[in-house]
Amino acid sequence: MTIRAEFQPAVDEFISTLTDFSTGSYLKDEDKEFWEQPFDPAVLPQLRGILETLLDSLDTLPDDPSAELLVGVVTKTVGELESFNSAQHDAVLEPEEKAELNQIIRDASAATGAEDDALAELPELD
Template sequence: MSIRATYQPQIDEFMSNLESFATGDYLNEDEKEFWDQPFDPKALPSLRTILERLFDAFDAIPDDPSGEQLKGTVTPFFTELEAFNRKNADAILEPEEKQELNELISQAAADTGADDEALGELPELD
């Protein structure tokens, strides 16, 4: 099974949680009186696309990649994620979401067969 297929359920859950947060569907009607939408949920399909392409990229690197290969794979996507978030007033990927993504990305990187030294070179979203 590909890395992307392995992590698709986690990506789906991550996106579902963001959708719920953006729409307030987790709130009762009486709790929405003073609630403000934190960001436009219409931005989320773009985020999903970036994340799915990132996890597809793990499938394209060779088994047992070097730290440089891992870094070269994720860095362009981190740049893209940061630009996406800036475009959306830094309201979608907050520290909690970045931490969750860092954990998923680290797990996916480990699934490539990278050793601990290579995994130590993996950058993180700030």
């Protein structure tokens, strides 16, 4: 199984949760009176694309990649996620979402077979 196939459900669930949050679909009609949309859900395909590109990039790495290779891929993705969120006025990825993404990134990186010392060097969203 590829890393993409293994972690696509986690990405799908993450995006689905953000879609529900951004549209208020989880609220009853009477609860929407004072509700304000936190961000435009139209930006979520871009976020999905960043995450799927990460998974595809991890799939191209050799088994047990060096820390340098793995950190390079993850650093690029973390930068893209930070730029994406900044462009959205930091409204999409808040601490809870960042923690969830850090876990997905770490788990997907571990699926490459990387050693613990390589995983320890991974950058995180903060």
